[in-house]
Amino acid sequence: MSSQPGSVRKRKDASTPLKAKDASATGIAAPRDAELDALVKATRESTTPPIEWNYRIALGIITVLAFVTRFWGISHPNEVVFDEVHFGKFASYYLERTYFFDVHPPFGKLLFALMGWFVGYDGHFHFENIGDSYVTNKVPYVAFRAMPALLGALTVPVVFNIMWESGYTLPACILSAGLILFDNAHIGQTRLILLDATLVLAMACSLLCYIKFYKLRHEPFGRKWWKWLLLTGFALSCDMSTKYVGLFAFITIGSAVAIDLWDLLNVNRRQGALDLPEFAKHFAARAFALIIVPFLFYLFWFQVHFTILSRSGPGDDFMSPEFQETLSDNVMSANAVTINYYDHIQIKHKETNAYLHSHPDKYPLRYDDGRVSSQGQQVTGYPYADANNHWQILPVENDEVLGKPVQDSDVVRLRHIVTDTMLLSHDVASPYYPTNQEFSTVPMESALGDRFNDTLFEIRIENSKPRQEFKSLASHFKLVHFPSKVAMWTHTTPLPDWAYKQQEINGNKNLGQSSNIWLVDEIPSIPKDSERLIKEERKVKSMPFLKKWFELQRAMFFHNNALTSSHPYASEPFIWPFLLRGVSFWTHNDTRQQIYFLGNPLGWWLASSLLAVYAGIIAADQLSLRRGVDALDQRTRSRLYNSTGFFFLAWATHYLPFYLMGRQLFLHHYLPAHLASVLVTGALLEFIFNVEPVVDDGSVAKGGKKAPKKHLPAREKLAGQNLLTSWAAAGVIIAVVIGGWYFFLPLTYGYPGLTVPQVNARKWLGYDLHFAK
Known part of the structure; x- marks a missing residue:
């Protein structure tokens, strides 16, 4: 048996295990045990991958620079900036244990609260207005900002490791990480009390963990295999538990997992097809780690959320009375009064806070679109307290x-006190909604005669128990017209001048719509010294966690989808890859300083261009294969379609779904997709400058002949030349990107202030910068 390392490696790779063979069979004396141990040791040492110190050194330098660029000048400005008014406020509410409502899941906000708790902050400042001073109000804002800065800095080495673990050369790793390191948008978003640093890091970690898991696909169900699979699920959970757009990462990983499982079913795969029980184990493991475990963590953060927020607060109005009874000091449930027949009440719309109102004016004969009205007395929504908001609740x-x-479920009638008329709805189209019924009032003689049925309304209390008492404040209800089964509804679009621009009230055929909810906010007919107003000491009630969670989920999704109003800095998805405009975060008139959220245009345009190049390469390769021309070797094509394709998939799944959304969108929504695009950029650098030649061991060269081994030195020399070219290209790109970062640095860090010519020099596209005049 040969003692050369090459022969030892070859023996190790063979199916026969390394052992002393019988001397009679080989004609060679069997080695002693000590010699055999030495051979095994040599085998292990020869097959252990060398420590790639060049990668480690580059990673260390990049990590240090990431911390410097994120933490440099983080204390400026010492005022509330942009959406810090929201997320700083939420951290304060957590520390005060005061219930609030937000459309985003709690994980990212809990991290801010954790940082505030670490530094001993009590949450006394509520971040009410942009420009409020942190110094004057004694807020440890640097500690709050340090949390996203830390997470943003860690994102850079994670990007480097994604490329490294994917097997790319050092120039490709440095290029991808450098495009994030010196990107103004990633820096700007991670230096403030905002959620996107958490979101982007979790998204990047999910890609890294899945890549490390996939590399262990030939060692299934081992300890490391499980570790990286579960870490992938945890990263996905953190992503979705920060913002709901984190669901896009599930689509990315889920698509890759589906492709992997499909391959495991292939009978022609190199390792052979799995039998169905073995495949079921693979499927179950992935389902458990990537669906069940993330969902359990997702629920856990909401459990923490509910546990901390035990006191009544500004979020009460978004929740049901039953939910509010679980909060201490809740004004609504504490002041609730049972409503009796013949009480005078004020009815308020829960969503718009408009009172049910009527006045003597009539509907016009014809509306602007030519439709005819009933010319009955107007019933409208009015936002202020007024005697015309008083109604008497009468039995049938x-x-x-x-x-x-x-x-x-009682059927009642409502008498308008001031005009002594009765509320009704009938089969006449409302002013703005031809499909909805008009609400009006009629004199008492008509209400007691032929119009009697039209004045009947059913009280339907939300989440009620049978025959539950109707209470002010605590009973959220729908007022359903008894004959026609339409629900009283209003919206914020004002009526014309003939109704004094008040809100339209009409009958909504969609009874399930959550905006049909009303409440009685006051009973004016009860004397202030009445025994009915004496309150018993209220005990805080409990509510099952899942019931609270479902209620909050429904409210979050509804209000998230309702964010459709215009915003001066909102933008459409087609604007983002080309960086056509940004967002003004903060300005200071005296010093002419401003923070303008904008990516590094040079880096963004390069990454966006190479996305198109990648799509063109794939199309050209497919067309060539159709025509019988194979221009790529198997290794290059495999990496182009699998690894680079995975990065392109991540970009597409984090970008294209925004075209289906109707809510407000901003440039920061593109940050996860931008991270995926820089991974494609690094991969294409290697493809363009460091492609393995077609001539290889066992591969087919020109003329259909096998590549002879004597060509290998030339191959290695060419690979070295390509690597040098790749280094040169990466160096030039990084230098240009650093120049762009430095040029836009005053807009990212908020200092120094710029003169008018300096501001105008940075208005490359539609950047609506301040102090340009």
Whole structure:
């Protein structure tokens, strides 16, 4: 048996295990045990990958620079900036244990609260206005900003490791990480009390962990295999638990997992097809780690959220009375009063805070679109307290129910006190909605005669128990017209001048719509010294976690989708890859300083261009294969379609879904997709400048002949030349990107202030910068 390292490696790779063979069979004396141990040791040493110190040194330098660029001047400005008014406020509410409502899941906000707790902050400042002073209000804002800065700095080495673990050369790793390191948008978003640093890092970690898991695909169900699979699920959970757009990372990883599972079913795969029980184990493991585990972590952060927020606060109005009863000091449930028949009440719309109102004016004969009205008395929504908001709640039959409480599902009538008319709805189109019924009032004689049925309304209390008493403040209800089964509804679009620009009230056929909810906010007819106003000491009630979670989820999704109003700095998705405009975060008139959220245009345009180049390369390769021309070797094509394709998939799944959204969108929504695009950029650098030649061991060269081994030195020399070219290209790109970062640095860091010519010099496209005049 040969003692050369090459022969030892070859023996190790063979199916026969390394052992002393019988001397009679080989004609060679078997080595002693000590010699055999030495051979095994040599084998292990020869097959252990060398420590890539050049990668480690580059990673260390890049990490240090990431911390410098994120933390440099982080204390400026010492004022509230842009959306710090929201996320700083939420951290304060956590520290005060005061219930609030937000459309985003709690994980990212809990991290801010954790940082505030670490430094001993009590949450006394509520970040009410942009420009409020942190110094004057004694807020440890640098500690709050340090959290996203830390996460943003860690994102850079994670990008480097994604490329490294994917097997790319050092120039490609440095280029991808450098495009994030010197990007003004990533820096600007991670130096402030905002959620996107958490979101982007979690997204990047999910890609890295899945790549490390996939590299262990030939060692399934081992300890490391499980570790990286579970870490992928945890990263995905953190992503979605920060913002709901984190769901896009699930689509990315889920698509890759589906392709992997499909390959495991292939009978022609190199390792052979799995039998169905073995495939079921693979499927179950991935489903458990990438669906069940992330969901459990997602629920866990909400459990922490509910546990901390035990006191009544500004978020109460978004929740049901049953939910509010779980909060201490809740004003609504504490001040709730049972409503009796013949009480005078004020009815308020929960969503718009408009009161049910009427006045003597009539609907016009014809509306602007030519439709005819009933010319009945107007019923509108009015935002201010007024006597015309008072209604008396009456029984249908007789007055024997004087003093009897109104209950859920009771059919009632509502008399307008000032005009002595009765509320009704009928089969006449409302002013703005031809499909919805008009609400009006009629005189008492008509209400007791032929229009009696039109004045009947059913009280439907939300989440009620049978025959539950109807209470002010605590009972959220729908007022459903009894004959036609439409729900009383209003919206914020004002009526014309003939209705004094008040809100339209109409009958909505969609009974399930959450905006049909109303509440009674006051009972003016009760004397202030009435025994009905004496309150018993209220005990805080409990509510099952899943019920609270479902209610909050429904409210979050509804209000998230309702964010459709215009914003001066909102932008469409097609603007983002080309960086056509940014967002003004903060300005200071005296010093002419400003923070303008904008990416590094040179880096963004390069990454966006190479996305198109990648799509063109794939199309050209497919067309060539159709025509029988194979221009790429197997290794290069595999990397182009699998590794680079995975990065391109991540970009597409984090970008294209925004075209389907109707809510407000801003440039920062593109940051995860931009990170994926720089991975494609690094991969294409290697493809363009460091492609393996077609001539290789066992591959086919021109003329259909096998590549002879004597060509290998030339191959290695060419690879070295390509690597030098790759280094040169990466160096030039990074130098240009650093120049762009430095040029736009005053807009990212908020200092120094710029003169008018300096501001105008930076208005490359539609950048609506301040102090340009």
